[in-house]
Amino acid sequence: MTEKPATPLLDRIASPADLKGLSNAELRRVADELRAETIYSVSQTGGHFGAGLGVVEITVALHAIFDTPRDKIVWDVSHQCYPHKILTGRRDRMGTIRQKDGLSGFTKRSESPYDPFGAAHSSTSISAALGFAVARDLGGHPEHGLGDAIAVIGDGAMTGGMAFEAMNNAGHLKKRLIVILNDNEMSIAPPTGALSNYLSRLYAGEPFQELKAAAKGAVSLLPPTFQEGARRAKEMLKGMTVGGTLFEELGFSYVGPIDGHDMESLLSVLRTVHDRATGPVLIHAITKKGKGYKHAEDSPDRGHARAKFDVATGEQKKSKSNAPSYTEVFGKTLSKMADTDDKIVAITAAMPDGTGLDIVGERHPNRVFDVGIAEQHGVTFCAALAAGGMRPFCAIYSTFLQRGYDQVVHDVAIQRLPVRFMIDRAGLVGADGATHAGSFDIAYLANLPDFVVMAPSDEGELVNMLETARLIDDRPSAVRYPRGAGVGADLPETPTPIEIGKGRIVAEGSRVALLVLGPRISEAEKAATLLAAKGITPTIADARFAKPLDQEMILGLARDHEVLITIEEGAIGGFGSHVANLLAENGMFDGGLRFRSMFLPDTFIDQATPEQMYETAGLMADDIVQKVQEAMGVATLDAKRA
Structure with missing residues (x-):
């Protein structure tokens, strides 16, 4: 039995108001105890883990400086919100998280006034925070008042186009808005694309020169593990307009990079921004996912999500099934099919492990593409791959495919392009709740003309349906299958295609x-x-x-x-x-x-x-x-x- 850590200072924090009178050193201690409490809590229940450990200092600093819940903190995806929940009056219910009638694993408006906006999908926080900022300036909720709007968004979520749509609009509106870019160089899988090479650019505009000093922004003053991250994008500046960064060109004052685990730096920067900002500001904080727990820091996904585990060893207490998961069956079958069909390509949106495409990528690395958290782009990318003569398998969870629905209709279905949608996590998925349930894909795909929609009754049928989809070259198709283990059905050695439309x-x-x-x-x-x-x-x-x-x-x-x-x-x-x-x-x-x-x-x-x-x-x-x-x-x- 894991022993509960001693948290004498955290025990005095019943709400964020109790942080206001603490010194910087005491806030540092609160953060240390909050990290220990988070590790213990998740070890007892399971849940999202690494992301929360990475934002402990940011969480404490935000609640210490800003007046929540009047000031609105919007957590992107919000799987990193466990420390936030502990500080906002829900500590005694953390043992119920992600369970029936318990706390949500994400922010949820009906759960607490400290959760102003619910989320569980990525890249929405800046849009939501901008909405709060405009509502504030237009007099929304006059009885309660609206204060600052703060979005906390990870670098992985910044690969989603919606984040840049929001930044473009925010830069145009010039509202006071604070965006904290939590750059841990990893969402669930390592981030992909040019943006991840651009981040950590050390630059600040003239109006915020004092902030640069307050943030200890010089590369040489950053911890060694962060120095390379701060240097890595300098060369990219040479090809850009002199005098501006990507974020500043979008209308934001850029501050950073700062060490997101250095409480002194965080408090200094946030106090200055709180007191002086007049328009949109982006604070670039470099953090480490899984910070403070070695077993999470060392894991491939930095402890993104865990079952119950032993704190001392990191060993997870997962129940094991004799049957393979549908995801594993899909990955192994597609990898084998790709051995003999060089037209097969596979695409996912930041979920190679979750969709089984990591299995395919081990044998066919040049034919697996992770587009980042960008489902819309991923679908249209697949459409053109199909138009170009390839056989694309687009592996996206049911709940996330909703984000690319316009592209499914406009770019795939209308053009009758043979994109093969592999819809994992179809149906009800458990602890992630309504936000991740695959409830709607049958309805939103089966209403499209000439779309083939299949659902296997077991994992053996899944194998045959993959071969069926491979051979459909004149229209789009989809195979939907559930999360978790199969039923133990025999897997055919040689897949047999099923006659289209035959039960x-x-x-x-x-x-x-x-x-x-x-x-x-x-x-x-x-x-x-x-x-x-x-x-x-x-x-x-x-x-x-x-x-x-x-x-x-x-x-x-x-x-x-x-x-x-x-x-x-x-x-x-x-x-x-x-x-x-x-x-x-x-x-x-x-x-x-x-x-x-x-x-x-x-x-x-x-x-x-x-x-x-x-x-x-x-x-x-x-x-x-x-x-x-x-x-x-x-x-x-x-x-x-x-």
Whole structure:
């Protein structure tokens, strides 16, 4: 059992107001104790880790100098907000983080007035902070007042185009706005692109020369580990307009780089900016992800996210499955396919490990492209790769693909380009909650003309669907699959393509048909066992395709059964809606068919375990049994709900 660290000074901090009277040395001690508390807390619960450790000093300094919650701190992505939560009255609830009915792992407006803006996707903070700044100047919330607006954004998030759209607008509006660029040279994976080579440019404009001194900005005064980072972009200045940096050209006064772990520097700079800034200011702070915990600092992702772990050894307490994850199956299968198909290329948006493309990259490094946190660019990049004769596999989580939807429609679908979307984390994903749930991809892709949308019922089907997608060269396609381990299905040695739009009958029955898209088929099989005990033997069908539908199979099920129920891990407007339209157009309801559709409820489901979330959604075996009995007019199964 890990022993809780002694935190005598932190114990006196009930809210940020308690930081106001502390000396610089005492604030340094608070930061040290806050780091120890964060390490202990995450060791007990699991959660995002390295990013929070990297901003401990920034968190303490901001709350000590600014008047939160009147002043608004907007954390980009906000997975680094655990220290912020501890300081803002939620310390006693940290043991519930990312659990059902517990604290969110991100900032959440309904959770605390110190969370002015919710986030869990990247690159939104500057836009939000600018909105608060304009609302302040226009008299928003006069009863409470609005103060400063501060965005804290990582260098990885700065690769997202939305951040630069916001900076461009902020520079034009010239509102007092503070942006802290938390440059740790790493988001989840190491950042890519020219921007990461540009950061740490040592330069400050004339109006803020005093700040440069206050920040100890000279390269020679930075710790050795930061000196190279500050020098690395000097050469890039030669090709730029003399007298300005990228940020200054966008209208910001640039301050830095400063050591983001040097409390004296942070306090000096932030106090000066607080007292003197009149327009937009960018403070460039160099930090280390996982700072203060060696096992995080030394890990490839610098401890981005962890299961429960032993503080002394860093060993994580993960439960292991005998079955490989869908992500692993995808990565290994695509890597093998690329061995014999030199047209295959793979693209991801800052998630090579999370999508399994790191596996592909080990064998085919020249055909895997990480575009950074830039889903819009990634999708259009894929579109042109397809137009140029390649076979692009675009691997992006369902929740993140939403950010590139205009490009999916305009650049891919309208042009009928054969981009193959590999949609990981489809369905409900657990502790990250509603922001990361893959709830909407069936609905937002299956409504696009000529789009092929597939969902495997197990990992063996996933292998065959990858080969199916590889061979689709005349239109876009998508394969959606869940987070976590498969069901232990056999993996085919040689993938077999599936006929487009063809489902399969898994079990023959009568009276009731369960038509399933995706991995809920395992719950349908459990439901069939429960129903058999009541004298009902349902047919179970694996739809495989949300689009195009297997019309012959579906209409046959409708003709041969009294009840037809669709089951999917998607939102309203998805698979069930397409099936209902097919049935209506073919007059299948005229003969008295009782049709029901089971899908995610019309609400955002808060974090819990995936099983708890699906229980909330009503997509478990008992829920299927009850739906069948309701449709048949039979007494409901009350064992679960008694």
